[in-house]
Each structure stands twice: as C-alpha cells, then as structure tokens.
Amino acid sequence: MDSRSVLTRAATAGTKKVLGPIVLAVDAAYVVPLATALRSIAENNTRAWPLNIHIIYEGINDETKRRVFDSLPKDSAVIQWHLIDTISLAGEFSTRPGVSKMTFSRIVLPRFLPATCSRVLYLDGDILVLNGLEDLWNIDLGDAVIGAVPDYCLDSVASNGRSPKSSLRVERYFNAGVLLIDLAKWRNERISERALEYLDRFPTAEYSDQDALNAVCDGKWKVLEHTWNFQFDPSQMIASTALEQKLAIVHFVTYVKPWKPGSLSPNVALYDTFRSRTRFALTRRDRVHGALKRVGSRLLARSALLRAAWAWTKSIMRTHVLTSAKSIGEPRSEWTEAKQEYHGTSRDEDRAVRRY
Numbered sequence: 001m002d003s004r005s006v007l008t009r010a011a012t013a014g015t016k017k018v019l020g021p022i023v024l025a026v027d028a029a030y031v032v033p034l035a036t037a038l039r040s041i042a043e044n045n046t047r048a049w050p051l052n053i054h055i056i057y058e059g060i061n062d063e064t065k066r067r068v069f070d071s072l073p074k075d076s077a078v079i080q081w082h083l084i085d086t087i088s089l090a091g092e093f094s095t096r097p098g099v100s101k102m103t104f105s106r107i108v109l110p111r112f113l114p115a116t117c118s119r120v121l122y123l124d125g126d127i128l129v130l131n132g133l134e135d136l137w138n139i140d141l142g143d144a145v146i147g148a149v150p151d152y153c154l155d156s157v158a159s160n161g162r163s164p165k166s167s168l169r170v171e172r173y174f175n176a177g178v179l180l181i182d183l184a185k186w187r188n189e190r191i192s193e194r195a196l197e198y199l200d201r202f203p204t205a206e207y208s209d210q211d212a213l214n215a216v217c218d219g220k221w222k223v224l225e226h227t228w229n230f231q232f233d234p235s236q237m238i239a240s241t242a243l244e245q246k247l248a249i250v251h252f253v254t255y256v257k258p259w260k261p262g263s264l265s266p267n268v269a270l271y272d273t274f275r276s277r278t279r280f281a282l283t284r285r286d287r288v289h290g291a292l293k294r295v296g297s298r299l300l301a302r303s304a305l306l307r308a309a310w311a312w313t314k315s316i317m318r319t320h321v322l323t324s325a326k327s328i329g330e331p332r333s334e335w336t337e338a339k340q341e342y343h344g345t346s347r348d349e350d351r352a353v354r355r356y
Contacts, residue, residue, distance in 0.1 A: 018134045019048035021113060021120045025084075025105040028059040030125045032259050035071040035278040036271065040129040042076040043274070047134065051077040056084050056105045056112060071278035082112040094204045098255055104209045106176065107195045110183055118184055123249070124177035126257060127229075128274060131248040136180060136228050144222035145185045146213075148174035149229035152253075154207070158214075168211050170218040176210040177251050178229035191216055237266040261286070262293020 022041065026034045034055070042051060055068075060081075069079055090104035106122055113120060121137060123129075141147050151173050158173035186192070195212040198205075205211040230247045232238060234256035242250060257263060258271035265271075268290075275281060282290070 019045060019051065019121070019137050021052045021054055021117060022133075023054045023056065023106075023109050023112070023120055023122045024125055025056040025102050025109070025122075026060075026125045027057065027086075027100050027102045028064070029100065030102075031060060031064055031068065032275065032278075032280045033125045033257070035068045035280050036259065036275045037123065037125055037127050037129070038068065038077070039071055039278050040127075040274045041123075041133070042072050043277075044129050045132055045134070046076075047132070049076045053077050053079045054082060054109075054112060055079060056082045056102075056109060058084055058086055058102060067279040071280065084108075090199075090209075092203050093199050093208060095208050096206065099208065104199075106179070107209050107212065108192050110181075110186055110192060113183065118182070120181050120183055122176075122179040122181060124251065126252045127177065128250050128271065129248065130242050130250060131227075131246060133248065136224075136248065139180060139222075139224065141180065141182050141185075141222050143185075143220075145182055145189055145191060145217055145220045146174075147180035147222040147224045148176065149178060149224050149226055149231075151175040151210075152226075152231040168205070168215055170214050172221075172223065173214050174217075174221055174223075175229055175231060175251070175253070176213050177231075177253065178224075178249055179213075180224070185220075189216075189220065234265060239267070239270050262290050262297055264294055264297055 024034060024037065038053065041053075042049070045051065060068075065079075065081060069077075084102075084105050086101040086104065089108065090101045093101070093104060095101060095103060109120070109122060119137075121133065139147055152175070154173045154175075158168075158170050191213070194216040195209065198212040198215050199209070202211070227245060227247050228249055230238070230242075230245075230250045231253045232241075232250070234254040238247070238250055241247065252258060252265070252267070256265045258265040258268045259275065272282065
C-alpha cells in the first residue's frame with residue numbers, strides 16, 4: 001500500500017483546538033462531494049479553525065487537490081493527502097453496484113495517522129455538515145471502540161435476527177458513514193486486522209466493509225443520536241427537518257445524489273448552497289443541462305412508453321459509440337466515458353424516482 005502523504009498548508013501556531021483530526025476517503029469520482037462536504041464542515045466549525053483534515057484518496061491529481069483546497073475559506077484548514085492502492089487492499093472484495101472500493105479504506109485509516117493520535121472522526125464524502133461538531137467530538141465513549149448511529153434500514157433487520165448475505169449476526173447494526181473512533185482501543189482490539197480477516201472469509205459481504213466493521217465491533221460501539229448521521233429516503237426534503245431537529249450531519253445514503261447532473265433529489269437546492277461556494281460551482285450551462293435532464297427524467301418516470309423508447313434509443317447509441325470507438329482503436333476508457341454520457345439517470349435513480 002502506498003501511504004505517501006502531502007501537506008497542503010501549515011497550521012497556525014497557538015490556535016486552541018476544539019476538534020481533532022477529521023478523515024474522509026474518496027476517489028476522483030467523489031471530488032465534487034468532497035469539496036462540498038469540506039466547505040460545509042469549515043463554515044459550521046469556525047471555532048476549530050484551522051481544521052485538521054486527512055483525505056485518503058486514489059486517482060486525484062495535484063491540480064484537483066488544489067481546487068479542493070481553494071474551495072475552503074482562507075486559513076480554515078490544513079489538509080493532508082494520503083494515497084492508497086485499493087487494488088492491493090481490497091482487490092478480491094466485492095461492493096454493491098455504484099460503490100467504489102475506496103469504501104474499504106476506512107478499515108485501515110489508523111495507518112495514516114500518527115501513533116500519538118488518540119481519537120479521530122471519520123466522515124463519508126456524501127454528507128453535509130449543518131452544525132458544529134464540537135459536541136460530537138467530546139462525547140464520552142466509555143469502553144466503546146467507536147461511536148456510531150444505527151443504520152436507518154439495516155439496524156431493524158439485525159434486531160429481528162435477519163442479516164445481509166454475509167451471514168452477519170449482530171445485536172445492533174450501525175451505519176459506518178460517521179464514526180467517532182477511539183484509536184487506542186481500535187488498535188488494541190485489532191479492529192483493522194479482524195475486519196480484513198472477516199472479509200477474507202466473506203469477500204462478497206453485501207455491505208462490504210460496513211458488514212465487517214459491524215461484525216468485529218459488535219457489542220463494542222456506542223449508539224449516538226441520529227442528529228450526528230441523519231439518513232433518509234430519497235424523496236424526503238430535509239431543509240425544514242434539519243432546522244426542526246437541529247441536525248448536525250445529513251447523509252445522502254441512497255443512489256439519488258443531489259450533486260449528480262439532472263438529479264431528482266428534492267435536496268438539490270440545499271446542497272447547492274454549499275457547492276456554489278466551492279471551486280466546483282455549477283455554471284449556467286450546467287444548471288440548464290441539469291434542469292433539462294430533470295424534466296426528461298420525470299417524464300420517463302411517469303410514462304412506461306417513454307421509458308421503453310428511451311431504453312431502445314440508448315441501446316442504439318451505445319452500439320454506435322462502441323462500434324465507432326473500436327473502429328478507430330480508441331482506448332476503452334474513452335468510449336466507456338462516451339457511453340456513460342448517454343445513460344442519463346441511473347437505473348437505481350430511475351427506480352427511486354418511480355416511488356415518488
């Protein structure tokens with residue numbers, strides 16, 4: 001594994017810290033949500049500036065790193081970049097459709113932090129922070145290895161004695177998108193090693209590293225309030241809920257992501273309030289393109305005839321793109337990109353939209 005680290009900016013001396021290290025893990029496909037999540041963290045935690053941010057990454061070039069950093073308010077953060085090779089880490093492990101192998105990197109995140117670091121806050125990239133995180137950071141974990149919020153779907157499955165495909169048996173099941181970790185206990189309990197051993201036994205575990213972490217942390221995690229990792233259905237508009245319940249972290253856990261072009265998420269406007277202040281803000285052309293895609297997606301969701309016609313059209317387009325690319329000897333990555341451009345709304349988002 002390549003654990004090369006890059007420091008983006010030096011910290012300001014003498015600053016009182018109310019938050020410790022925050023870790024995120026993303027690949028190039030999640031650069032926009034990364035910048036947006038970091039912006040939301042910075043704007044809502046000014047007392048903790050400069051924030052101590054660690055990003056485990058793959059496939060992100062130096063220019064993009066600079067754009068991410070420049071998306072934050074001046075002097076708001078120190079960012080250290082840690083390169084990881086997911087193929088060597090998790091090449092034989094499977095994930096659900098649409099989930100990157102970067103998900104496995106949170107299993108080994110202590111490797112990227114100094115041994116003197118006693119606590120860390122891990123956050124998924126598909127979140128927004130809407131309130132201060134100081135109270136979360138200061139939660140007493142007692143004897144627990146981690147603090148986490150129960151998964152809004154799978155916790156009830158575990159409680160009823162049923163489990164994902166991995167034959168997992170746990171008392172409660174947490175969502176691993178927000179983890180407050182006691183690193184000393186994590187290391188003493190060999191959580192990283194045992195989680196990887198679990199995946200060696202169950203390489204096709206339905207929820208991948210999340211299953212593994214639930215298995216090895218069973219009975220050793222503290223239940224946190226839902227406000228620290230609010231998960232919700234794709235049709236739910238969360239702006240008013242966030243105010244009423246004083247939500248600190250909202251987590252876009254479904255395939256309906258608000259940053260995707262033409263997304264049918266009802267939370268696109270909320271998300272854009274933060275994205276618009278990053279170096280990845282939507283242009284006027286992006287907004288028009290997204291609006292047209294949303295109109296088309298809504299029409300497709302309401303009409304079986306249109307869906308059938310669009311499926312036939314995409315099939316013809318894909319065949320044309322593939323044939324053209326092969327005939328001129330283009331690398332597979334180029335015609336794959338072109339082919340994906342024709343796909344429009346993903347099948348998973350189509351299904352979610354039809355439930356609206």
